[in-house]
Amino acid sequence: MSPQQSVKNYGSRGSRIFDVLNVILLLGLTLITVLPLLYVVAGSFAGESEIATRPFFLWPEKFVTSTYEYFFRTDTLMRALVTTVCVTAVGTVVQVMLTFTMAYPLAKRYLPGRALVLNLVIFTLVFSGGLIPTYLVVRDLGLLDTYWALILPLAVNPFYLIIVKSFFQELPQALEEAARIDGCSELGVFWRIVMPLSKPIIATFSLFYAVAIWNDYMSPLLYIDDNSKWTLQVIVRQLTGANAENALSTLDSVFFPVEGMKFAVVVIATLPILFFYPFLQKHFAKGVLIGSVKE
Known part of the structure; x- marks a missing residue:
């Protein structure tokens, strides 16, 4: 044509x-x-x-801020928010570092046992231990009722690991060889050469990991018995459940606006992701595609 x-x-x-x-x-x-x-x-x-x-509306007849005022003066809700922010920040750093430090050596074809490790990683994409074995492992490691139980069990996503490994394989080997000639060790090559070139993919998978940790309510529900260590997503689940009116009454002796609090907690739980995404958007598309297609 x-x-x-x-x-x-x-x-x-x-x-x-x-x-x-x-x-x-x-x-x-x-x-x-x-x-x-x-x-x-x-x-x-x-x-x-x-x-x-009013069953549905997009503009309230009268704006009130009492729900948000209650949220920010209630110890239970503020503690859950701070806990979620801290767990997300620490968890994202830990998971990104473990993923990248594992993917970098696996990108080297001369690494002894590389094929075996890659096969084991691919095996976990298809098969997993399941809920009960995972819980038993977390319990036997002494992680129950600790924040590490929300971070370490899912510290390395095998799918993300394979994409990052493919990205490292596409980096020019001449840069690494030049760094080694200048006296850099393998660790120095990784920190000074490879990581600065990986900013788009670091931003992308940091966002992926952060969103996964922030939205995770199953892990704290399974591994955290102390309600003072609950994350915000557990509070959201409690408030939007059938017994919402009694969800926080056992923790706070004051009355709280049940229906308004449902909406406010969902908004507060959603805003951080909506806020940070525009700053990472320029890296997002490039980071998703890079390493997934071999040129």
Whole structure:
């Protein structure tokens, strides 16, 4: 097909109909995604009576901030928020470092036993120990009721590890050889040459790991019995469950706005990810694709 025919077909009636339907479909999907979020934000600023009487709204009749004021003056909620932030920050650093330090030597074809280790990594993509064996391992390691139980069991994602390994294999070997000639050790090559060149993929997988830790409620539910160590996601689960009214009454003796708190906690649990994503967006697409396709 010639370029003239391609331009002609692009402006045809069928092409225009397709574009219109495509736009309508994308707008519909956007509304399906955005409207619930807007409703949650609006509900967090609405009073209890308005939430009870209006099944759906995108703008409250009267803005109230009492729900957020209660959140930030309640020890249980603030402690859960601080715990989640700290666990996410430490966990992301630990998981990224373990993933990258394991992927770098596996990218070297001369590494003894490399094939065996890679096969074991790939094996975990298909098979896992399961919930009960994992719990028993965490218990026997003495990690129950500790924050490390929320970090170490999922410290290395095998799929991410393989992508990072492929990325390291694509880096020019001449750079590493030049660094070794200048006197760098293997560790020096990794820190001074490889890591600075890996900023896009570091940003991407830091975001992946951080989102996974931040949204994880199953691990604290299984491994944390002390409610003073609960993360924010456990609080969200408690508040949005069937016994929401009694969820925090056992921890705080004061009355709290049940319905408004459901919306406020969801907003607070969602905002950090929405805030940090734009700063990492420029690295996101490049980091997802890089290392996944061999040129």
